[in-house]
Amino acid sequence: MPTQQTPADNGVNVQALLEAREALTGAPEAAQFKWIASSTWMRGTHTRSAVEKFFGLGAEQAHRTTFEFDTDHPAIFASEDISATPVEMVLVGLAGCLTAGIASVAQNREIQLRSVTATLEGGMNLHGILGIDSDVRNGFDGIKVNYEIDADASQEDIEALVAQSQKRSAVFDIIANPTDVHVSVTKV
Amino acid sequence: MPTQQTPADNGVNVQALLEAREALTGAPEAAQFKWIASSTWMRGTHTRSAVEKFFGLGAEQAHRTTFEFDTDHPAIFASEDISATPVEMVLVGLAGCLTAGIASVAQNREIQLRSVTATLEGGMNLHGILGIDSDVRNGFDGIKVNYEIDADASQEDIEALVAQSQKRSAVFDIIANPTDVHVSVTKV
Numbered sequence: 001m002p003t004q005q006t007p008a009d010n011g012v013n014v015q016a017l018l019e020a021r022e023a024l025t026g027a028p029e030a031a032q033f034k035w036i037a038s039s040t041w042m043r044g045t046h047t048r049s050a051v052e053k054f055f056g057l058g059a060e061q062a063h064r065t066t067f068e069f070d071t072d073h074p075a076i077f078a079s080e081d082i083s084a085t086p087v088e089m090v091l092v093g094l095a096g097c098l099t100a101g102i103a104s105v106a107q108n109r110e111i112q113l114r115s116v117t118a119t120l121e122g123g124m125n126l127h128g129i130l131g132i133d134s135d136v137r138n139g140f141d142g143i144k145v146n147y148e149i150d151a152d153a154s155q156e157d158i159e160a161l162v163a164q165s166q167k168r169s170a171v172f173d174i175i176a177n178p179t180d181v182h183v184s185v186t187k188v
Numbered sequence: 189m190p191t192q193q194t195p196a197d198n199g200v201n202v203q204a205l206l207e208a209r210e211a212l213t214g215a216p217e218a219a220q221f222k223w224i225a226s227s228t229w230m231r232g233t234h235t236r237s238a239v240e241k242f243f244g245l246g247a248e249q250a251h252r253t254t255f256e257f258d259t260d261h262p263a264i265f266a267s268e269d270i271s272a273t274p275v276e277m278v279l280v281g282l283a284g285c286l287t288a289g290i291a292s293v294a295q296n297r298e299i300q301l302r303s304v305t306a307t308l309e310g311g312m313n314l315h316g317i318l319g320i321d322s323d324v325r326n327g328f329d330g331i332k333v334n335y336e337i338d339a340d341a342s343q344e345d346i347e348a349l350v351a352q353s354q355k356r357s358a359v360f361d362i363i364a365n366p367t368d369v370h371v372s373v374t375k376v
């Protein structure tokens with residue numbers, strides 16, 4: 001196959017990313033971003049969240065449009081099962097972050113990807129969230145991610161792609177390491 | 189207002205949850221859940237993830253239907269901005285988890301909720317994910333959540349609702365505390 005003659009095209013504009021890195025190196029204030037979601041309780045355990053504005057490059061930014069996502073609990077928890085659970089949404093975020101990283105790193109290394117699929121599993125002992133045993137944590141007891149990748153590269157090079165993506169993944173870091181969450185409330 | 193005479197109805201079946209807690213206390217294996225997402229790289233930084241099956245109560249379970257969610261990077265990162273970013277999806281998960289908890293705890297305490305909205309903000313210094321400064325983390329440098337709640341309760345009781353939800357929130361725990369993430373890859 002003439003893979004050496006066809007430049008890899010994974011649809012990632014790596015040149016723009018390298019230029020952004022160059023530009024932001026000398027502009028620490030522009031590099032300070034703020035990501036925002038707003039949520040509205042619908043009924044029961046059903047919540048609708050919207051994502052639109054964010055801050056970065058020293059100014060308010062906006063997505064192309066407002067993106068809305070529902071979360072709910074499943075029927076076996078006596079809920080309406082209107083959408084995915086909140087913990088599944090975290091897995092969705094992790095999948096999206098690692099996969100975008102894999103595509104970007106592959107582009108930078110001129111590796112053509114053909115398919116990248118993953119299965120993510122998070123174990124959870126409900127004795128935590130149900131308050132049965134205070135020694136059991138509420139969240140996942142661990143997450144396993146398994147990628148299957150078809151690409152013009154060796155197993156070793158593919159593993160290196162995934163490792164580099166993991167090393168630079170925002171969501172991987174948010175899950176793997178502690179993050180301070182401050183919650184306040186106003187009665188209206 | 190005859191609030192004492194109308195039972196609180198937030199749409200949460202607390203009786204079923206209390207019965208589940210009772211049942212799962214004596215059945216540790218049934219309480220071991222596994223949440224699953226599967227993802228497919230579309231192109232560029234765009235990924236589509238699906239949530240359908242999960243394991244719990246000792247058996248395979250399924251949502252009412254398959255729920256799909258897209259993630260992408262925004263236009264200022266030279267991407268297509270087809271959906272929310274992966275880190276915004278984590279905020280969506282946090283909002284959904286804390287809000288479902290607030291509704292459930294309010295139901296248990298017989299507090300009628302009228303509206304529950306929240307704004308979640310996660311700060312991030314791009315010097316992390318862009319690999320400019322290895323001392324800067326990839327993920328959020330912190331998350332601020334602000335709830336606005338209209339309910340038949342005092343400010344103090346409303347604050348206690350939120351505090352109890354936070355104490356039992358799976359996503360709050362996943363973000364606030366470290367979780368082991370193991371990533372493997374197979375070349376196909």
